[in-house]
Amino acid sequence: MSISTALTSVKSNLTKYLAKGAGVTALGIIAYDSHIVGKLQSDVYSKTNDADACMRMLNNTQYLTSPSVTTSKLKKGVFNWEVESNFRNFVNSAIGYFKGFGSMLVNSVVPLGLGLGALFGKGKWSKGSAIGLGIFGVIKLFKDVLGFGHYNDLNKKF
Numbered sequence: 001m002s003i004s005t006a007l008t009s010v011k012s013n014l015t016k017y018l019a020k021g022a023g024v025t026a027l028g029i030i031a032y033d034s035h036i037v038g039k040l041q042s043d044v045y046s047k048t049n050d051a052d053a054c055m056r057m058l059n060n061t062q063y064l065t066s067p068s069v070t071t072s073k074l075k076k077g078v079f080n081w082e083v084e085s086n087f088r089n090f091v092n093s094a095i096g097y098f099k100g101f102g103s104m105l106v107n108s109v110v111p112l113g114l115g116l117g118a119l120f121g122k123g124k125w126s127k128g129s130a131i132g133l134g135i136f137g138v139i140k141l142f143k144d145v146l147g148f149g150h151y152n153d154l155n156k157k158f
Contacts, residue, residue: 015127016126016127018130019118019121019127019129020118020126022115022118022130022133022134023115023116023117023118023120023126023129023130023133024119025115026111026114026115026118026133027112027115027116027119029111030104030105030111030112030115033104033108034101034104034105034108035101037100037101037103037104038097038098038099038100038101039097039100041096041097041099041100041101041103042094042096042097042100043093043096044096045092045095045096045099045100046088046089046092046093046096049088049092050088050089053082053088054079054083057078057079057082057083058079060078060079061075061078061079111136111137114129114130114132115129115133116129117129117132118130118133
């Protein structure tokens with residue numbers, strides 16, 4: 001295959017490659033945003049649940065149903081184990097990450113669908129999804145990035 005036939009092939013399929021590139025770009029941006037939100041949610045979820053568990057266990061050590069030194073020492077031992085255990089943090093971090101990642105995918109369902117259509121679609125579906133992705137991107141730019149058409153009730157002029 002010579003260089004001229006390769007360039008002719010690329011030129012004839014340029015819109016197809018542009019559509020696939022738009023799909024890959026959209027999916028990459030969505031995956032990056034979802035990953036960052038997943039990491040943030042992982043930390044918040046694990047720390048919140050760890051604090052709640054420690055508070056419950058501390059509350060449990062404060063009261064006895066009957067006066068017993070053994071029960072008091074056992075409760076304090078369970079509390080110390082709960083505070084020093086890392087297993088709950090590990091599990092809650094994973095749960096929080098997937099919650100954050102999934103919530104961001106749900107929030108980005110329109111560009112996700114258009115990106116998948118542009119990347120995996122054939123012919124008109126791929127090109128139509130890429131055009132829809134471009135329109136969505138322009139609307140997102142004007143509305144969310146530049147602030148046109150977005151009402152801010154906190155900073156009203158009158």
